[in-house]
Structure formats: C-alpha cells, structure tokens
C-alpha cells in the first residue's frame with residue numbers, strides 16, 4: 001500500500017475516461033484518502049458518482065481560472081483534513097480552433113487561455129497547497145510529447161506543455177527545501193474527452209500502436225501506477241522530473 005495514510009487532492013476528473021480517474025483508482029487502491037474538484041455542474045454530474053465510489057471525503061467546485069475558487073478549495077481542505085500529502089493536476093484546455101491548422105495562426109487570446117488554464121494553474125495550485133503540505137508532499141502533473149517536439153495539430157498545447165515541464169523544474173527547486181516534490185508524467189496518447197478535441201487524434205493512436213517499442217498504446221492504468229509511485233515515498237529521491245509513460249515512443253529517432 002504505497003499511499004496508506006496519505007490524503008490527496010485530484011484536480012481534473014471529468015468522467016471514467018479521464019486520466020485522473022485511472023490515477024485516482026490506483027491511488028485509492030494503494031490506500032489514499034481522496035478529495036476531488038470539478039470544473040462546473042455539468043462535469044459534477046458525471047464525476048460525483050465516480051468520486052463517491054472511491055469514498056471521497058471532499059468533492060468541491062474549482063475552475064482554475066478563478067483565484068477565489070482555488071482559495072476556497074484549500075480553505076475547505078484545511079477545515080476537513082488540516083493538511084494534504086499529495087496533489088494531482090490533470091487539467092488542460094485550449095480552444096478547438098487552436099488545436100488544428102498552423103501554430104503560427106494562434107491568437108493572443110487563444111494563447112492566453114491555453115497557457116493560463118493548462119500551465120499557470122499548476123503554479124497557482126502548488127502555491128496554495130504548499131502551506132498545507134505540513135509533512136512534505138508530492139505534486140504531479142500530466143504532460144505530453146508535444147512539449148518536446150512539434151506534433152501536428154497539438155500546436156499551442158505543445159507550447160503550454162513545454163512551459164508546464166519547465167514549471168515543474170522551477171516549482172521543484174522552490175519547494176524542495178520544504179520537502180515537497182514536483183514531477184510530471186508525459187503520457188502516451190489516451191482516448192479521453194480532451195484528446196477528442198485534437199484533430200486527427202484517432203489516426204495518431206494507430207500510428208503510435210504501430211511504431212512504439214512496445215507496439216501498443218499506453219493503458220490508463222499504467223499511467224495510474226506510475227502516478228502512485230511518484231506520489232509515494234518510493235519516489236522520495238525524485239523531483240523536477242518528467243517521466244515518460246508512453247510505451248517508449250519518445251526514445252525513437254525514426
């Protein structure tokens with residue numbers, strides 16, 4: 001039980017396809033007590049039964065574009081738990097028109113929205129969580145290969161993920177002295193609600209399955225298991241790292 005006696009917050013559970021769901025299931029199986037947040041009421045309807053099935057002690061609204069809602073979440077966490085041991089940031093958003101065509105055509109507002117929701121939100125959540133990580137802590141975010149290489153149609157989200165991976169390193173440097181570790185998992189392509197917004201995503205899945213060293217796409221549960229490892233004391237010496245859980249795709253040259 002890697003996460004026994006640990007209390008953890010999961011941001012980004014939308015439905016049973018969400019990567020956050022795979023992570024939460026595994027974290028619960030490893031003994032963690034969980035709290036969840038949701039973007040809006042429509043999402044709440046789908047995620048609440050899932051969260052309740054894992055005996056969640058907290059289910060709270062949180063649009064990460066709102067500093068006020070972020071503050072309210074952590075006030076409630078302090079009231080209920082008095083502390084937090086880990087945080088999972090599994091959130092990203094870009095406008096549909098910015099996930100197709102040419103990156104050079106990204107609008108100023110599209111860029112701002114993608115980077116604010118997908119990247120700055122990690123900074124805001126880490127800053128709010130740190131004072132409650134009284135016995136140290138572990139923060140985990142989700143990235144993708146488009147941070148490292150230009151992937152067709154990923155566009156502004158690739159730039160947001162590059163900034164996210166850099167943020168992981170800067171946050172790890174800042175929070176390390178407080179015993180707080182910050183890491184990312186760079187996951188292979190997984191069919192989720194967000195992924196459907198990327199033009200050509202289904203073809204991408206086929207290409208990966210043909211080419212990766214393991215000749216298949218990654219399973220959400222594999223990301224869940226790697227997440228539990230990084231969130232746990234087993235990874236006590238690892239911070240500022242981006243771990244690829246992508247059936248090996250990133251190691252290929254051609």
Ligand SMILES: NC(=O)c1ccc[n+]([C@@H]2O[C@H](COP(=O)([O-])OP(=O)(O)OC[C@H]3O[C@@H](n4cnc5c(N)ncnc54)[C@H](O)[C@@H]3O)[C@@H](O)[C@H]2O)c1
Pocket residue numbers: 011012013014015017018019020038039043062063064065089090091092093117142143144145186187188189190191192193194195
């Ligand atoms: N699916 C993939 O192929 C893949 C691969 C690598 C990384 N990722 C990353 O994994 C993470 C989770 O995505 P997913 O694929 O599970 O899709 P998902 O749609 O299930 O999850 C995305 C979540 O972000 C939330 N969200 C969006 N805007 C928000 C806001 N303003 N405030 C609060 N929450 C907001 C949504 O409500 C949703 O719960 C994302 O960071 C994504 O980029 C996904």
